[in-house]
Amino acid sequence: MKVVKNKDSIVVYNPEDFNVVQTLECGQIFRFNIEGNSATVYSKDKRAKLYTYNDRIEIKTSDVDYFYNFFDFSTDYSKIKNELKNDTFLSSAVKYGYGIRILKNDLFEMIVSFIISANNNIARIKKSIEYLCQHFGTKMTDYYAFPTLDELKHATVVDYKDAGLGYRAEQMYETISKLTNKDIENLKSMDEAEQFKFLINLKGIGEKVANCILLFGIGRKDVFPVDTWINKVYNRLTNTQTTNRKLITRELTNRYGNLSGYAQQYFFYYFRDNKLS
DNA sequence: GCCCAGGGATGCG
DNA sequence: CGCATCCATGGG
Secondary structure (H helix, E strand, C coil): CEEEECCCEEEEECCCCCCHHHHHCCCCCCCEEEECCEEEEEECCEEEEEEECCCEEEEECCCHHHHHHHCCCCCCHHHHHHHHHCCCCCHHHHHHCCCCCCCCCCHHHHHHHHHHCCCCCHHHHHHHHHHHHHHHCCECCCCECCCCHHHHCCCCHHHHHHCCCCCHHHHHHHHHHHCCHHHHHHHHHCCHHHHHHHHHCCCCCCHHHHHHHHHHHHCCCCCCCCCHHHHHHHHHHHCCCCCCHHHHHHHHHHHHHHHHHHHHHHHHHHHHHCCCC
16 A cells, blocks of 8 residues: 655555545544545545545545544554454454544544434434534535534533434533633643543543544544444354443453554444444 | 434432 | 443434
8 A cells, every 4th residue: 555645635556454435434433425436524624535446545635734644644554454353353354344544533523523422323423513513613615614612612502402412412511611722732641541531521421432532532542432332242252241331341452452442443343334233 | 113323420239 | 330220312
């Protein structure tokens, strides 16, 4: 695989470690659109359009540096996959999701998005987030940016209910009220244990959501978010029937260590896409 | 009409 | 800690 940066595009030749559909549909991002061989991705106030051809993927954007980092092109995924393929649980999931990359998305966007994600389905999560963008985000040329913290502070509990947040509306309101821009800034440089503590003390954020924020918003790969699908994965692979997520989180994190975040994404995509249970 | 969704908060022991 | 119950709402 070879990645070339141009003035207003990134071109990925022989993309054996990058597949657009897999990367967008493995549940780490909610603002995207897929139309045939093209796709549009939004992050923060930025946008990129991706075109998949036989021998290459072209990423058109006015912010090449942002999306080069966003798609994490400086990381060699063939190494990671080779390690994880040796794991008996993971080998087929890694082959299936060979082109998944873990995106480096915006921290604040991930906090808001994954509070909405709790006990929710992806179609509805996408709708709610799109509503917040259209009503509170800055209008760009022909799309809306994700609202900033200061912009979201204008939203009321009723606004969040109108966005379809349901019982998460009060939680979101309280968390947005309490958060400051300094908090978001400081979070990135905090001690790892303190990052988790800070997040979990916010309303609407428990262990799973906190780990998603750490993984997708800060790039921590040593965390293993356990949702209903990973619960199914665990029970199938260990031939158990537990619902104890703390136990599952502990055991899977121990098993995969610093590759936990990657392993989790391969599992999630493989099981969910094939509706396995 | 039912079950489920990238779970969290709260209360109980 | 571990477990039970409740929580809005739309998708399939």
